[in-house]
Amino acid sequence: MNCLELRRAALTDPHRLDAGTLRHAEQCPACMQFLGRGLEAEARLAAALRIPVPEDLPGRLLERTDTAPRPLRWLALAASLLIALALAFVIGTPRPDALALAGIDFVVFEEAQAIADAKPADAAVLARVARDMGVSLPHQLGEIRYVGTCPFAGATAHHVLVKSPLGKVTLLLLPARPLASRAAAAAHGLEAAMVPAAAGSVAIIGGSARSIVRTETLLKSS
Structure with missing residues (x-):
């Protein structure tokens, strides 16, 4: 078992690692840290996927984009990017x-x-x-x-x-x-x-x- 093999196994399923992989992680702080980050990322992704999205949201967004004047479309795009960045910050910084x-x-x-x-x-x-x-x-x-x-x-x-x-x-x-x-x-x-x-x-x-x-x-x- 080496670091590359451990990381491949962790990316496949960090919850199902064999004894040899665990022994390597115990002896390698970098791989143990990699495992920890993987588990945290899974938890954040699961939390993000549980956020409900309104059923009519895609239609509403398309409708507003089609009918908005060109300058407003740019403003809407900028606002969407800001919202995405804010969500990424919130999801990436768990309390x-x-x-x-x-x-x-x-x-x-x-x-x-x-x-x-x-x-x-x-x-x-x-x-x-x-x-x-x-x-x-x-x-x-x-x-x-x-x-x-x-x-x-x-x-x-x-x-x-x-x-x-x-x-x-x-x-x-x-x-x-x-x-x-x-x-x-x-x-x-x-x-x-x-x-x-x-x-x-x-x-x-x-x-x-x-x-x-x-x-x-x-x-x-x-």
Whole structure:
């Protein structure tokens, strides 16, 4: 596996990468960054495609263009270009997601207490929840140091602490919290991503964008 092969695979489907590709990404910061940009671009494109377009918009635009005097046509064209540039800026500059920020706040301010207050957890329950959500928990994630449940954002989260090759990662599996598309945020020196699952969603909080991308890719490797 080399950088070119990884990038070809990522352009085909960044969510379905084999073990060799993931090993290369872990050892190559440039490729890991490329994967992160690809996932972010997919999320922005999905968000843009969900913006509804009025059914009669093409007809209205053609009608106005045909009937407008020539100087006004140039003004209309300029206005259209400005709108396109503004949309590109908005789509290309996503705002920090509130739920992803809540995940960071949980790790910074609440995680230690949540672990202290938690009842003994059953690993079999976590495995069943992950399976029902369509989430993979392969051994490549790293050493699972803690499993429990806790309240998060008005729902019950299955709380997992992982010691990964890229540092500590917190997972919050939210089977009752569906999500349309990926969202991200950064605060307090941490990165977070909210990732849709087949059922529900997963919050991933870690110390770097590389650790987030690595974990997200492994969760979707089933």
